[in-house]
Amino acid sequence: MDFLFSIPILSIITYTPVLGALLIVFINKENKRAIKFIATFASGLSFLISCFLWFGYDFKKEGLEIFQFIEKTEWIPSLGVKYFFGIDGIALLLVLLTTLLSFISVYCSFTAITFREKEYYALLLILETGMLGVFCSLDFFLFYLFWEIMLVPMYFLIGVWGGERKLYAAIKFFLYTLLGSVLMLLGILALYFYNTTGFLGFEGLGNPASLDILHFHQIGPSIPYNLQFWIFLAFFIGFAIKVPMFPFHTWLPDAHVEAPTAGSVILAGILLKMGTYGFVRFSLPIMPEATKAMVPYLVTLSIIAIIYGALVAMAQPDMKKLIANSSVSHLGFVTLGIFALNQSGIEGATLQMINHGISTGGLFLLVGIIYERRHTKLINAFGGLSFSMPDYAIYFMIIALSSMGLPGMNGFVGEFTILIGAFHKNWLWALLAGAGIVLGAAYLLWMYQRVFYGKLEKEENKGLPDLNLREKLTLIPLIILIFWIGFYPRPFFKRMENSAKYIVKIVEPNYYEKGVVK
Numbered sequence: 246m247d248f249l250f251s252i253p254i255l256s257i258i259t260y261t262p263v264l265g266a267l268l269i270v271f272i273n274k275e276n277k278r279a280i281k282f283i284a285t286f287a288s289g290l291s292f293l294i295s296c297f298l299w300f301g302y303d304f305k306k307e308g309l310e311i312f313q314f315i316e317k318t319e320w321i322p323s324l325g326v327k328y329f330f331g332i333d334g335i336a337l338l339l340v341l342l343t344t345l346l347s348f349i350s351v352y353c354s355f356t357a358i359t360f361r362e363k364e365y366y367a368l369l370l371i372l373e374t375g376m377l378g379v380f381c382s383l384d385f386f387l388f389y390l391f392w393e394i395m396l397v398p399m400y401f402l403i404g405v406w407g408g409e410r411k412l413y414a415a416i417k418f419f420l421y422t423l424l425g426s427v428l429m430l431l432g433i434l435a436l437y438f439y440n441t442t443g444f445l446g447f448e449g450l451g452n453p454a455s456l457d458i459l460h461f462h463q464i465g466p467s468i469p470y471n472l473q474f475w476i477f478l479a480f481f482i483g484f485a486i487k488v489p490m491f492p493f494h495t496w497l498p499d500a501h502v503e504a505p506t507a508g509s510v511i512l513a514g515i516l517l518k519m520g521t522y523g524f525v526r527f528s529l530p531i532m533p534e535a536t537k538a539m540v541p542y543l544v545t546l547s548i549i550a551i552i553y554g555a556l557v558a559m560a561q562p563d564m565k566k567l568i569a570n571s572s573v574s575h576l577g578f579v580t581l582g583i584f585a586l587n588q589s590g591i592e593g594a595t596l597q598m599i600n601h602g603i604s605t606g607g608l609f610l611l612v613g614i615i616y617e618r619r620h621t622k623l624i625n626a627f628g629g630l631s632f633s634m635p636d637y638a639i640y641f642m643i644i645a646l647s648s649m650g651l652p653g654m655n656g657f658v659g660e661f662t663i664l665i666g667a668f669h670k671n672w673l674w675a676l677l678a679g680a681g682i683v684l685g686a687a688y689l690l691w692m693y694q695r696v697f698y699g700k701l702e703k704e705e706n707k708g709l710p711d712l713n714l715r716e717k718l719t720l721i722p723l724i725i726l727i728f729w730i731g732f733y734p735r736p737f738f739k740r741m742e743n744s745a746k747y748i749v750k751i752v753e754p755n756y757y758e759k760g761v762v763k
Contacts, residue, residue: 260374379392626703
C-alpha cells in the first residue's frame, strides 16, 4: 500500500464527485439515465478509492505522524495559505462514512426525485466534495472554503426538492449555519493575527503568516487564557449550531422533515458530524484551557440534549420528526464523550459519530421508502405493516434496535465506551446519560409498535409492495456495518486510538501519568 502515499489520493477522492457534477452539466436534461449513471459512477468511484485508505492507514504511528496521505503545497504565500490535505484516524472514519452515505444517497434518489434531476444530482455531488474537503483539510483557509461550499447545495436540496414548508426550512438552515460560519471566521482571524502581529492588545508571536492547523495545535496551549476563551466561544457557537447542541437545535427538525430522503440521510449522517469533528480537531487541541474551564457547562448542555431530545421525540406524531429529535439526543452522547476529555470518551464519541450516521441514516432511508408508497409520514396513518411488508418490518427492526444501543449492535459499543469515559470524570454524568438510553428505547419501540403491529385495518396499507432489490441494496451495507461494529469493533478502535491519544495529550498533558490509560 506504499503507492498510496505517492499519489494525491485524498484529492482524487474529494474531487471525483465534483468532476461528475461538471460532466452532468453538459448532459441533456432529458437524458435522465445518463445523469443517474454519471452520478452513481462518480460517487461510487469515490467510495471505492476511499476504501484503500482503510488498508493503507498506518494506525501504529503516534504524534504528528498520525496525519497521513499528506498533500502540501504553497497556494497563497502572501497570506501563508497552503493547499494542505491529510487525515488522522478520526478523519479516516468520517471520510469513509461520507463516501458510503453519499453513494447510497445517490442510489436511493432514483425513484424519489422526479423533476430537475440534472440540477439535483449535480448539487448532491458538489455537496459530497464539500463534505470530504472539510474532513481532509489541514489548512484553515481550505477548511473554511469547503465548510462554506457545502452550505449552498444543501440549501437548494431542501429549498427545491423538499416538502410543503421547504422554503422556511431552507432559509432557517441557511441563516443558522451562516451565523455560525461568520463567528467561526472571526475565531480563525483571531488565531491568524495572534500568530503574527497581534491584535486588540494581545502581543503577537511574530511568526510568519500561517493558517496551518497542525501549527496551531502546537502553539494552542501557550495562547493566553483570555484570548483562548473568546476564540473558543466563536468556534463553539459555529460548531454547536452544526451538531446541533441544545439550545441551538431548533433548525434541525424543520430541515429534516422538509428535506428529500437523500438530504435527510446526508444531513443526519454527515453534516451534523462536522460540528463534533470541529470540537475534536480545533476546540480541544487549540483552546485546551478554555475547553477545560467550560467543561461543566458543556457537559450540562450535552446531558440536557440527551434527555430533552428523547422526551421531545416521544411526543412526535411524525416519523421523520421523531428521528430528527432523536438525533439531538444521540449527538448529546457524542459531545458528552468529547468533553469528558479522556481517551475512552473521545474514542466512544468518534465511533458514535459513525454509528449515528449508519443507524439514523438507515432510519431516514426506511421512512423515505414508506413515504414513496403512502405519501405520509404520520405514525397513526399506519398499523399492521408487518403483515403487508414483512421484509420492511425486519429491516426497520434491525436498524431501530441498533439506534437503541442493543448489545451486539453498533450503537451499544459507542454508547458504552462514552459512558466509561464519562464515569471516569463523574459518575453522575454517566447515570444521567444512561437515562437517555432508556428513553431512546421507549420512543423507538413505541413508534415501531404503532407502525408495524396491531391489525391491518386501513385500506391504503393493504397490498403495499414490500422492499424491492434496489431498496434492499441501499440498506444491506448499513446492516453489515451494524453487526460488524457490534461484534468486532477492534479495527475501528485501532485506527482512532493514537488520534484520540494525540488530542488527550494536548488537552490533559498529565492524563497518562495517572495510571489510567482509558
